[in-house]
Amino acid sequence: MNPSPAIEVRDLSKRFGDVEAVRGVSFSVKEGEIFGFLGPNGAGKTTTIKMLCTLLAPTSGALRLAGFDVTKSPEDVRRSIGVIFQDPSLDDRLTAEENLELHAVVYGVPRAERRARLDEALAFVELSERKKDLVRTFSGGMKRRLEIARGLVHRPRVLFLDEPTTGLDPQTRKATWEVLRGLRDRNGMTLFLTTHYMDEAENCDRIAVIDHGRIVAEDSPEALKRAVGKDVVFVRTNEPAALCAVLAERYGLTPDRTEEGLCFRVEDGEAFVVRLVSDVRVAVTGIAVRRPTLDDVFLALTGRQIRNGNGEAGRDTMRAMARRR
Amino acid sequence: MRAEVVYHLARRDVVKFLRDRQSLVATLVRPLLWILAVGFGLRRAVGTGAIGVDFVSFLVPGVATMAVLFSSMFSAVSIVWDREFGFLKELLVAPVPRATLVFAKMISASVTALLEVSVVLLVSPLFGARIDPLGALLAIPVLVAFGMSVSALGITVASRMKTFEGFGGIVNFLIQPVFFFSGALYPLEGLPPALAAVVRLNPMSYAVDATRGLCVGVHHFPIPLDAGVVLAALALLGTLAVRSFSRMQA
Ligand SMILES: Nc1ncnc2c1ncn2[C@@H]1O[C@H](COP(=O)(O)OP(=O)(O)OP(=O)(O)O)[C@@H](O)[C@H]1O
Ligand SMILES: [Mg+2]
Numbered sequence: 001m002n003p004s005p006a007i008e009v010r011d012l013s014k015r016f017g018d019v020e021a022v023r024g025v026s027f028s029v030k031e032g033e034i035f036g037f038l039g040p041n042g043a044g045k046t047t048t049i050k051m052l053c054t055l056l057a058p059t060s061g062a063l064r065l066a067g068f069d070v071t072k073s074p075e076d077v078r079r080s081i082g083v084i085f086q087d088p089s090l091d092d093r094l095t096a097e098e099n100l101e102l103h104a105v106v107y108g109v110p111r112a113e114r115r116a117r118l119d120e121a122l123a124f125v126e127l128s129e130r131k132k133d134l135v136r137t138f139s140g141g142m143k144r145r146l147e148i149a150r151g152l153v154h155r156p157r158v159l160f161l162d163e164p165t166t167g168l169d170p171q172t173r174k175a176t177w178e179v180l181r182g183l184r185d186r187n188g189m190t191l192f193l194t195t196h197y198m199d200e201a202e203n204c205d206r207i208a209v210i211d212h213g214r215i216v217a218e219d220s221p222e223a224l225k226r227a228v229g230k231d232v233v234f235v236r237t238n239e240p241a242a243l244c245a246v247l248a249e250r251y252g253l254t255p256d257r258t259e260e261g262l263c264f265r266v267e268d269g270e271a272f273v274v275r276l277v278s279d280v281r282v283a284v285t286g287i288a289v290r291r292p293t294l295d296d297v298f299l300a301l302t303g304r305q306i307r308n309g310n311g312e313a314g315r316d317t318m319r320a321m322a323r324r325r
Numbered sequence: 326m327r328a329e330v331v332y333h334l335a336r337r338d339v340v341k342f343l344r345d346r347q348s349l350v351a352t353l354v355r356p357l358l359w360i361l362a363v364g365f366g367l368r369r370a371v372g373t374g375a376i377g378v379d380f381v382s383f384l385v386p387g388v389a390t391m392a393v394l395f396s397s398m399f400s401a402v403s404i405v406w407d408r409e410f411g412f413l414k415e416l417l418v419a420p421v422p423r424a425t426l427v428f429a430k431m432i433s434a435s436v437t438a439l440l441e442v443s444v445v446l447l448v449s450p451l452f453g454a455r456i457d458p459l460g461a462l463l464a465i466p467v468l469v470a471f472g473m474s475v476s477a478l479g480i481t482v483a484s485r486m487k488t489f490e491g492f493g494g495i496v497n498f499l500i501q502p503v504f505f506f507s508g509a510l511y512p513l514e515g516l517p518p519a520l521a522a523v524v525r526l527n528p529m530s531y532a533v534d535a536t537r538g539l540c541v542g543v544h545h546f547p548i549p550l551d552a553g554v555v556l557a558a559l560a561l562l563g564t565l566a567v568r569s570f571s572r573m574q575a
């Protein structure tokens with residue numbers, strides 16, 4: 001017997017007035033798979049998650065989760081899932097422990113197991129010492145860790161994580177990923193996550209790249225990178241227009257302008273660079289050659305970089321502000 | 326509906342109510358100010374002729390019911406609060422029927438209201454009010470049912486409002502007439518016909534009447550009628566609250 005997929009989405013659309021947030025998205029996620037939505041701000045990632053977890057009614061399309069129709073049996077779906085939201089969702093006037101306890105009760109964790117589960121969850125995010133403190137006294141990262149711990153308390157079949165590690169320090173991010181992979185390996189939990197971090201997306205078994213409400217590519221991280229194939233070359237210059245012209249004329253390349261300079265893809269990066277430098281009269285101020293990453297996949301697919309460093313910092317500050325209110 | 330879930334959800338609201346010391350003290354003291362100012366202010370002028378008892382005794386059940394009205398109505402602001410701060414999402418994805426969430430909110434509203442009522446009833450003898458202790462105990466279920474129905478109305482409003490200001494505006498607009506046209510402050514005998522008609526349409530009049538009848542022995546309607554009207558209001562407003570809350574999207 002073939003088990004039904006953990007998540008099945010067909011022609012899903014969502015419109016908010018004039019804004020088409022999601023436009024005809026289809027994909028399916030197998031039981032025990034780690035599936036990632038990779039896309040820039042406003043791509044429709046959160047909107048898709050909200051529809052999958054019964055918080056938002058789709059404009060059109062079919063959604064099945066753990067075999068249940070999401071619009072027809074929301075209660076069955078809710079019993080099968082856990083959600084770690086992008087935006088704050090803790091009660092900051094309760095203690096850390098009270099937040100987790102309420103969650104455990106509401107999700108029907110048997111009383112006999114509750115204590116152990118809470119302690120385990122708090123220990124995993126290193127908040128055991130602070131469990132009696134009101135959440136409003138926590139730092140942004142501590143709140144985020146607590147939200148992750150809470151999502152794991154009831155061991156859902158399908159766990160949604162909307163930008164789970166935003167605002168976490170690198171160590172905590174790494175530790176979080178170890179735990180998430182462990183849950184998948186031991187309990188066969190299905191993970192659906194969204195992210196802008198390319199290195200994080202590489203933890204996924206499969207990735208859908210989403211842009212402007214549409215899936216523009218879907219495959220394993222390796223396959224996506226292979227599809228881009230060639231090496232990525234960045235060249236910095238004070239005369240980008242002149243260099244662009246030369247690259248187009250002599251090599252038939254159409255470079256993208258990025259923060260790190262002009263960017264283009266060629267078969268053998270190092271050899272090309274050596275040739276370019278001896279050939280070209282335009283002053284070059286810096287050169288870098290990389291193997292393709294998911295950033296490059298995104299750039300190749302959409303002609304844009306997924307997000308620059310500034311956006312990242314700005315966003316985390318905004319999140320921290322939203323949390324502090 | 327799992328009782329344990331209702332208990333924990335309601336406990337969350339009550340714990341937060343008790344944790345906020347300043348607003349707790351203010352909430353508990355406010356009804357006593359009414360008794361002091363209005364009760365003693367009007368006592369001489371009113372006398373006992375028209376109402377059958379001392380005015381302070383007459384006023385205490387009215388103020389107790391008023392405390393239930395204000396406290397239950399404003400308790401629903403926690404829904405707006407939860408939406409604003411994001412906790413509502415956590416509640417709405419939980420595998421708990423919407424009706425359970427609404428019921429738990431109604432329970433916590435009536436528990437906090439009862440705390441206020443207890444303070445009013447326990448302190449009022451110090452002001453010279455003569456309250457029948459047994460009658461007061463019997464009035465509690467009436468006040469609980471009334472508190473739940475008011476909180477259901479508050480939940481209905483909160484489910485449709487996106488902002489604190491919107492909620493505050495509507496609730497203040499609703500609460501004033503309900504309070505002033507209820508007989509909390511005056512007897513229902515000999516009212517001008519138009520006022521009497523409005524008072525009869527107001528469920529709070531029946532809650533006040535039952536509480537007053539049970540606590541101090543004067544009432545206008547038969548007490549079973551009072552209880553019936555309060556229960557009918559509870560059924561109607563409770564249904565409305567569940568429906569509005571279920572329609573809400575995060
Ligand atoms: N409740 C809403 N009302 C109106 N428009 C909305 C609403 N929610 C989302 N949108 C719009 O839908 C689009 C997709 O938003 P969504 O939150 O799904 O993006 P996202 O991919 O999660 O982005 P981010 O990386 O910034 O979290 C945006 O244009 C956004 O403005
Ligand atoms: Mg988002």
